[in-house]
Structures are given as structure tokens and as C-alpha cells.
Amino acid sequence: MKQQVDPKAPGGTKWRGAVGGVLAALAGLAVGSVVAGFLGTAQTPVTAIGSAFIDRVPPWLKDLAISWFGTHDKTALRVGILIVVGVLAAVGGILAVRRYWAGALITVALTAAAIAAAITRADSGQTGFLPSLLAGATALIVLRLFSRRLEPLVDAPDDGVSRRGFLQLSAGVALGSAAVGLLGRVANGSRAAVADARAALRLPQPPSLAPPAGVQADGAVPWVTANADFYRIDTALSVPQIVPSDWKLRIHGMVDRELELTFDDLLKRQVVHKWVTLTCVSNEVGGNLIGNALWSGVLLKDLLEEVGPAKNADAIQSTSKDGFTAGTPLPTLLDDRQAMLAYAMNGQPLPVEHGFPVRIVVPGLYGYVSATKWLVDIEVTRFDQFQGYWTPRGWSELGPIKLSSRIDVPGGKKVAPGPVTVAGVAWDQNVGVSKVEVRVDGGPWQQATLAADASIETWRQWHWTWQASGGTHVLQVRAFDDKGNPQVESSAPPAPNGATGLHTVSVKVG
Ligand SMILES: Nc1nc2c(c(=O)[nH]1)N[C@H]1C(S)=C(S)[C@@H](COP(=O)(O)O)O[C@H]1N2
């Protein structure tokens, strides 16, 4: 068989060194995840670095990532980290052929970064640094094995014994890493335990899962967003795994009586089922970071009245298992919008990515200031005493959802001339939508037909029939609130408190 690369060429040890470096990193990462699995911590080296990165990323970059990758932003981040680690490891491998310590230094630096990232995580616990430490140690040992095998080839490129040794070592490390990786999957029992516990839960069922009559407009997205289609936004690179029997919620702070609740305590309380449309502050005009579901749970108002907030308290700080926090104005939890601790979504236990077993849902507020998933703690406090996760990162302390509207059809496809259905959604949670208008090519605004209103806490669908003529046309939509005020027409980006502007789509007719 013809050799791909002439081992006598000057680069002969180069690519072998690079392969050795990458395999050393791979072996390290495999050991890191298996150790994390056995310890039951989320902090594999890649997760630790990625999570620390997410916490430090400037808002504009986060927006860019969401607009490029949508809800695949986390996969993109993992792939990005692996590429960077792979390139650095390859360079380290090449250096290590001649001088082991030069290459090893890169491994040490990467390991130090992962350990530093891991110990700063809220859910790291006592052992969160161990996966990264052992990953680094493994990578250093494997790198040394490779540099030993490759050293003789620098001066004697035709040394067949060393070449064979390199191939054997590569195959051995690759197989070993795969085996360890497989073991890691098995060791990751917490995921399986949570999945089993979730499947076994029997929760109070809503009288019906069907949407109220008449709320669906032809052509608009489904009025109920299926759980599998619901947008997901959070900082959790590895989704917190909580078994309901381990779950506890402490409500404390500026209160007369602290309260501690177990999941069973929660189930014993009066259940409320409520349609609420959730929206992310990062949603661009026309974007899809919005979804509507039937939430089931317990009213926060009842729980807060039981603990008795102090007169001068004005907020709660809710905390997630993984350290995310939100600051929510106390009045929005006590008024009649029915903010709740939700445990079910569309009749199912919360999907793990959507906060299992318990999250907060507050109609009318963007998720970042209210909708804490994997909820474990509520402190009654004052806004002058704390800041929620996103506030020091350039987002407003308060985040009421802005009146907005979106065109769902026609989308990108060419349409035939004649009557064309234009349809979409409009929302102003906890306020209500009274009117929607559409215009073509900047012409006069035309009134659209509104579908039935389920409640002011949900989006409202609309449609309009357009007599389309040939050519390219521009459609725009605007909504009005309950008092007849139109939505803000001037364009603003999502940061710091929600995008404004008119959704504008260009349509080819012919
Ligand atoms: N624990 C936790 N909860 C969180 C977040 C988070 O990063 N961590 N993000 C919030 C944001 S910004 C939004 S928009 C909603 C999204 O909820 P969803 O993923 O169920 O759609 O969750 C909120 N709850």
C-alpha cells in the first residue's frame, strides 16, 4: 500500500505529533466525563469552560450567537470549544515531539482554565474540579507516551519500529478513549434516574388540553406550542438533573414565617391550570423565541401570603439549582395575573430542559426576570439588595413584555397572484391586544380579523386576505393594546429590555 505521507519528509514527525496531541486531549476529555458521571457533577471540562464562558460573554455576542444558531447556540459553543482545544492540543503535540515540556505547558494551561472555570460554578460542589484535574493528568501522561515514541523518529525518520509503535499507541489511545467514553454514558445515572422519575409522575390533569374555541387563525403558527417545539433559552450548558423526591424549595428572607416545601407538599395544594405565552427578551422583531402553553401548578400569591412578606419588601430573588437568578417585582406575584410555581406544561411534567421539576411562570414579564427553571430557592427581598443574573450583564432590572406582532404567512415562498392569506400572532401579555393592522408597500393600514381571545395572558392570532398583484411586495404588521395604543414602530435591538419595530416581510408574487 502506498504511504500517504513520506516519513522521511521533514514534516513526518509533525503530523504524528499533532495526532498524538489531539489523541492525548481526547483521552483526557473522555476521562473527564467519566469522572463527572461517577461523581454526579455536571462539570466535565468542556461544560465547565463553556458555562464560565456563557457567564462572561458580552450581551452583543450572546445576541449574535442566538441570531446565528438560534436554540442550537449551545451545540455551537461545545463544537467551538472542541475545535479550539483540538487546535491547541495539536500544536502541543507537535511541540512535545522535541521538547515534552513545551507541549505539556499547553495542556497544563488548558487544565488550569478548566479547573478555574469549574470551581467558580454555583453547582460545582466540593468535587467539581476533579474531572478537569484528572482529565489534565491523563492528557499529560498520554502526551508523554507519544513524545517518547516519536522522539527517535526526529533523527531516524525511517525507524520502522518507532513508526509501528506510534500506530499501535494511536490505536490503543483511540480505542481506550472510546471505551472510557462509553463507560461515562453508563455512569451518568442521574439523567436516567430523573427520566424514570419524570415518567412515573402522576400529576393533576387539566380539564382539557384543547385550546379554547376560535383562537386559531388559519395560517398562523399552532396556538398551542407543543413541548417539543417550545423555544429553549438558558445558561445551562448541562441541564440540571433533579429527582422530585430530592426537590425542596425554601421561601425565606423578609418574611414573617419561612416556608419549606417538598414536591409532595406542592402536589397537595390547590392546582391552577392556565394558558400563558412566554417570551424571551432576546426575541428579535419577527423572531420565534415565544411560545404558548397550558401551565399547571400552584399560585405564588397563596404561598407568599402564607409567609407574609415584610411591608418594605419589593422583590423576590428566585434561584435555580445551577445558580441562575431572577429578580421579580413582588406586586406582579400578588396581583390577579396568577403567577405560579409550575410543575406541568401542556398536561405533561415539565420537560427537563424546561425546568423539571418546578419553575416559575409570571404572565407579562420576560423570562429573564421571572421564569426561573430548576427552581430551588425564593428570597423575599428588595431590589436595592441584589441583582438578578442578567442585570449586571447589561439588561434592565425590570422586564415587562412589550406589545409586539409577527407575520407567520406568507413566509419565504413565492405566492400566486389573487387572494393570499396573511396571518400571524400579536401579544401584550397581562395587557391585551385590541386590534391588528397590516399594510402593503407602505400603503394605508388595513384592519386584520382577530381570532378569539383566550385571555390577556396569551398571544392573539389574526388574519387578513390580501389581493396580491405580481411583483415583489413588502408586508408590515402592527398591533394595538387594550387602550388602543399602537406598538412602538421605531427599531430597537433586544438589549437592554426588549426589541421594538415593525415586522416587515418581502413577498414575491407571480
Ligand atoms: N435556571 C434558569 N432559568 C431560566 C433561564 C436560565 O438561564 N436559567 N433563562 C430564562 C430566560 S432568559 C427565559 S426567556 C426562559 C425561557 O424558558 P424556556 O426555555 O422554557 O422557554 O427561562 C428563564 N429561566
Ligand SMILES: [Mo]
Ligand atoms: Mo430570555
